[in-house]
Amino acid sequence: MSESRNSFIELVEELAHLDHPPATAPEPVTGELTATLLVGDFESRCGNCRKPTLVGVDRHTDISGWVEEPGGGCGARFTDIASTSSGVTTAHLRRLRPDLPLRDH
Numbered sequence: 001m002s003e004s005r006n007s008f009i010e011l012v013e014e015l016a017h018l019d020h021p022p023a024t025a026p027e028p029v030t031g032e033l034t035a036t037l038l039v040g041d042f043e044s045r046c047g048n049c050r051k052p053t054l055v056g057v058d059r060h061t062d063i064s065g066w067v068e069e070p071g072g073g074c075g076a077r078f079t080d081i082a083s084t085s086s087g088v089t090t091a092h093l094r095r096l097r098p099d100l101p102l103r104d105h
């Protein structure tokens, strides 16, 4: 996979030298990144990048947990919530985040 990575870097460097980058510059045009807030027994995870997150946040900006990484989240906005453990009940999810709809409900 190093070949494609090298060619990507070359492309970026090539674009950086252009006075007027073409309008079709390779910039992914996607909608807002969204994710499901996955709640387990001991930690919560982001449904997009699967990394730990705080349960009370609107967006996955920080990675929390054993190895904290402020600003290391993927930035996805949590649009719904789901349990990853039978020990985390629907009622528990509702108490945690009454603002988020339950996934698959």
Ligand SMILES: [Zn+2]
Residues within 6 Å of the ligand: 035, 046, 047, 048, 049, 050, 051, 060, 073, 074, 075, 076
């Ligand atoms: Zn994430």
